[in-house]
Amino acid sequence: MPDLKRYQGLALIGVMSASTLWLAATGQLELYVAPKHAIFAVVMSSLGLAAVLVSAMRVTVHHHAEARPRMLGRVAASVGGTVAALVTAAMVLLPPATLTSATAAQRDVNSTAPLTDTTTLDEQSAPDASTENLSLLDWASLLRQTSDLGFYEGKTVQATGFITPDSDDPDNVFYVSRFYISHCAIDAQAVGVPVYMPNWDSTYDADEWVNLEGEFAVNASTTSAQSIAVTADAVEAVAQPADPYIYK
Amino acid sequence: MTDLLTRTRPKVARRAQRIGLLIAAGGLAAVFVVRALTGDIALVDLPNAAQDLVTLTVSVMIESLGFVILGILISVLVQVWIPDRWIVKVLPRNAAARRVVISVLGVLLPVCECGNVPLSRGLIAKGFSVPEAMTFLVAAPIVNPVTILTTYQVFGFTDGILVSRIVGGFLIANLIGWLFSQHPAPGALLTEKFAADCALPAEGDHDHSGSKWQESRDLFAREAAAVMPALILGAFIAGLVQVAVPRSVLVTLGSNPVWSVLALMALAFVISICSNIDAFFILPFASTFMPGGIVAFLLFGPIIDIKMLAMMRTTFTIKTLVQITTVVALMSATIGFMVNFYA
Numbered sequence: 001m002p003d004l005k006r007y008q009g010l011a012l013i014g015v016m017s018a019s020t021l022w023l024a025a026t027g028q029l030e031l032y033v034a035p036k037h038a039i040f041a042v043v044m045s046s047l048g049l050a051a052v053l054v055s056a057m058r059v060t061v062h063h064h065a066e067a068r069p070r071m072l073g074r075v076a077a078s079v080g081g082t083v084a085a086l087v088t089a090a091m092v093l094l095p096p097a098t099l100t101s102a103t104a105a106q107r108d109v110n111s112t113a114p115l116t117d118t119t120t121l122d123e124q125s126a127p128d129a130s131t132e133n134l135s136l137l138d139w140a141s142l143l144r145q146t147s148d149l150g151f152y153e154g155k156t157v158q159a160t161g162f163i164t165p166d167s168d169d170p171d172n173v174f175y176v177s178r179f180y181i182s183h184c185a186i187d188a189q190a191v192g193v194p195v196y197m198p199n200w201d202s203t204y205d206a207d208e209w210v211n212l213e214g215e216f217a218v219n220a221s222t223t224s225a226q227s228i229a230v231t232a233d234a235v236e237a238v239a240q241p242a243d244p245y246i247y248k
Numbered sequence: 249m250t251d252l253l254t255r256t257r258p259k260v261a262r263r264a265q266r267i268g269l270l271i272a273a274g275g276l277a278a279v280f281v282v283r284a285l286t287g288d289i290a291l292v293d294l295p296n297a298a299q300d301l302v303t304l305t306v307s308v309m310i311e312s313l314g315f316v317i318l319g320i321l322i323s324v325l326v327q328v329w330i331p332d333r334w335i336v337k338v339l340p341r342n343a344a345a346r347r348v349v350i351s352v353l354g355v356l357l358p359v360c361e362c363g364n365v366p367l368s369r370g371l372i373a374k375g376f377s378v379p380e381a382m383t384f385l386v387a388a389p390i391v392n393p394v395t396i397l398t399t400y401q402v403f404g405f406t407d408g409i410l411v412s413r414i415v416g417g418f419l420i421a422n423l424i425g426w427l428f429s430q431h432p433a434p435g436a437l438l439t440e441k442f443a444a445d446c447a448l449p450a451e452g453d454h455d456h457s458g459s460k461w462q463e464s465r466d467l468f469a470r471e472a473a474a475v476m477p478a479l480i481l482g483a484f485i486a487g488l489v490q491v492a493v494p495r496s497v498l499v500t501l502g503s504n505p506v507w508s509v510l511a512l513m514a515l516a517f518v519i520s521i522c523s524n525i526d527a528f529f530i531l532p533f534a535s536t537f538m539p540g541g542i543v544a545f546l547l548f549g550p551i552i553d554i555k556m557l558a559m560m561r562t563t564f565t566i567k568t569l570v571q572i573t574t575v576v577a578l579m580s581a582t583i584g585f586m587v588n589f590y591a
């Protein structure tokens with residue numbers, strides 16, 4: 001009699017490995033793991049597929065004298081088996097996606113903006129400093145260090161990101177935000193610049209990708225925790241870029 | 249019965265092999281085809297939180313898949329291809345010294361904790377005493393190169409997290425080994441079923457397996473069946489906690505020297521994530537939790553969690569598991585509190 005449990009593990013490894021290789025082949029693996037881990041993921045998935053194929057060539061039914069798991073083990077196994085099947089099906093059937101503004105809001109935009117490997121206050125205080133090439137990570141880092149309007153005077157913000165409503169004043173303030181990631185999406189932290197625009201959601205949607213251009217001014221919102229925010233000269237809807245995350 | 253067929257009718261065996269291979273290859277080809285067809289089509293419009301739950305879960309699965317495959321392959325190599333005497337022969341005779349050496353064996357056998365349970369069972373069957381097998385079971389997931397490498401990748405030498413993890417794991421393992429070596433009859437720590445299995449002659453267990461290749465294929469499939477559902481469940485719960493628990497709750501718990509330790513130990517118990525990748529999982533918490541909490545998570549989780557208790561129950565009695573859990577919990581919490589105090 002075929003031992004179905006035996007095939008469950010092989011099937012899970014096979015489906016996950018195949019999905020991982022498909023993501024890599026279509027350039028979408030970086031939606032889930034950092035580029036520095038991509039090669040390892042691809043090599044091990046290939047090995048996994050090979051091992052699954054070899055292991056599936058089965059001749060004997062080899063029963064080890066194994067103790068059967070008790071109650072706790074059986075419950076864990078059935079819950080685990082069901083969740084595993086559903087999640088693996090989702091991995092194959094749902095289109096690859098980036099994290100959304102829900103996670104950005106849950107993790108508080110800019111709460112953990114890094115202060116290393118980004119531009120510094122000194123660099124940006126220099127007379128010939130240019131803001132043209134600053135990323136959202138740079139802006140978030142600067143915002144964490146100072147909210148002195150004098151520092152931001154004459155500095156134009158140009159940034160591309162998705163819209164995350166400000167949790168304290170969702171009607172009038174939103175962030176142009178991105179996730180930065182060290183290893184994989186589970187460690188994603190949101191960074192962004194706050195934009196003051198009353199009733200912005202009559203024109204734009206949360207999660208929509210936009211190009212922002214504008215300058216910092218006193219935040220006119222009475223409930224937002226941000227003391228300064230960008231007053232936009234232009235907010236233009238754009239398609240989600242191929243590399244939506246900032247990898248660090 | 250099937251063995252008999254294999255020996256007497258090689259044609260049937262070859263056909264069975266071909267059918268197995270065809271089914272697997274067909275299944276994998278189907279995955280690629282389905283992926284190519286559904287890659288751009290949103291079959292269902294998920295709300296943001298549900299979409300992020302899927303994204304986070306899949307990201308942990310992809311990140312850890314490579315390590316799990318590596319762990320299973322090494323486990324197969326050790327159990328099937330390395331002769332028993334290589335491992336038993338190199339150990340010192342003095343009991344305490346033996347346990348010290350056994351607790352660093354994980355450096356040579358870098359399997360994560362899921363692979364360690366079957367490996368420890370194999371070691372007991374090969375002649376390790378029960379306390380020695382426990383020492384290995386506790387130490388190997390932490391004192392092994394893959395875990396050390398991933399922990400280093402994530403934390404570097406920040407706040408002594410890496411060093412506390414390695415030293416703490418080593419100490420807890422030797423304490424457990426010493427405590428249980430005081431037991432008058434260590435055989436009583438095992439379930440009756442497993443003790444009976446061990447009493448069977450070892451050769452009888454293996455002589456019908458065909459070949460080492462055959463055995464390797466069987467073992468790969470068996471380990472995969474044991475490990476993969478637990479891994480995916482762990483990834484799912486990790487994603488769920490990220491999506492469902494408000495950050496304010498995490499921040500409140502994490503900034504308290506006592507609660508940061510206890511909360512992350514509870515989290516480690518529930519999510520049951522592999523020691524090879526738990527550092528990646530806990531990284532986002534590092535900004536809100538004190539380092540002692542992170543250390544307690546990284547010490548307690550690899551040894552005791554829902555998945556491990558379920559797996560260890562195949563081998564040890566409930567009383568034994570309660571004792572191990574108590575000792576490991578007290579030690580992890582103590583080390584966590586100390587790190588919070590000094591770091």
